[in-house]
Amino acid sequence: MLKDILQARGLLWMLVKREFRARYAGAHLGALWNIIHPIVLIGIYVVIFSQVMGARMGAEGTGRFAYAVHLCSAIVPWLLFAEVISRSSSVLVENSSLLKKLALPEEILFLGVFITSMTVYSIGMGALILFLLAFGADLGWTVIFAFPIMLMLGLTAVGAGMFLSVLTLLIRDVGQFVQIALQLLFWSLPIVWVPSIIESDRINAVLELNPLRGFITLTQWLFGSPEARFTPDAYWLMVLLPFAAGVLGIYFLRRNRGEILDSL
Numbered sequence: 001m002l003k004d005i006l007q008a009r010g011l012l013w014m015l016v017k018r019e020f021r022a023r024y025a026g027a028h029l030g031a032l033w034n035i036i037h038p039i040v041l042i043g044i045y046v047v048i049f050s051q052v053m054g055a056r057m058g059a060e061g062t063g064r065f066a067y068a069v070h071l072c073s074a075i076v077p078w079l080l081f082a083e084v085i086s087r088s089s090s091v092l093v094e095n096s097s098l099l100k101k102l103a104l105p106e107e108i109l110f111l112g113v114f115i116t117s118m119t120v121y122s123i124g125m126g127a128l129i130l131f132l133l134a135f136g137a138d139l140g141w142t143v144i145f146a147f148p149i150m151l152m153l154g155l156t157a158v159g160a161g162m163f164l165s166v167l168t169l170l171i172r173d174v175g176q177f178v179q180i181a182l183q184l185l186f187w188s189l190p191i192v193w194v195p196s197i198i199e200s201d202r203i204n205a206v207l208e209l210n211p212l213r214g215f216i217t218l219t220q221w222l223f224g225s226p227e228a229r230f231t232p233d234a235y236w237l238m239v240l241l242p243f244a245a246g247v248l249g250i251y252f253l254r255r256n257r258g259e260i261l262d263s264l
Contacts, residue, residue, distance in 0.1 A: 088161020
């Protein structure tokens with residue numbers, strides 16, 4: 001597979017450029033909107049939520065930026081995950097004409113989605129760090145580890161997306177179920193809400209079973225959210241989950257290659 005991808009690296013680069021351009025096709029600023037949008041979004045979140053919600057989380061950690069940090073440090077990796085899953089699950093259908101004309105490894109379609117999304121949301125994470133520092137938040141150097149966490153989360157999404165893309169091609173309704181599942185996953189994670197508001201130990205225990213929670217919580221902890229707790233066990237999951245998702249996705253994709261071409 002790696003050999004096939006290396007041989008098709010020129011096509012991969014073309015797909016990445018196409019992904020960037022397609023997002024804002026027809027706009028005068030074109031691909032620059034990929035940089036402008038995450039910067040503006042993060043700026044709005046930091047300014048608004050540091051003023052509106054900051055005092056409600058106490059003076060610990062990042063002070064009046066506590067809620068902005070809690071929200072933004074989690075929502076950037078979540079948006080990466082959600083976008084990669086959504087785009088990957090439909091990438092075979094969207095590129096059916098390309099797959100019919102060219103003999104290419106299907107994996108590069110998913111890599112194109114991943115590289116594009118990872119670039120955009122890495123800019124968003126960098127913007128978050130710069131905004132918080134500019135407004136006087138007390139951040140440690142450990143925030144740089146948010147980027148490898150995002151990388152591992154994105155790879156998990158790519159593996160899951162490969163699996164879902166085959167199902168979507170065979171059963172078109174799967175795409176709608178994916179969107180519903182993403183909504184359920186989002187609200188089961190401590191992104192908008194904080195863990196301390198849940199008083200039931202049973203509900204907390206159920207919510208902690210979410211395999212994505214370790215990625216989100218550790219990122220919040222790196223940024224100094226007073227609501228985040230350091231859990232060393234999450235390290236193993238953040239290594240095993242991308243590997244397991246990748247193996248499953250590649251196996252399912254290659255095993256069903258014949259059915260994919262027939263369905264296209």
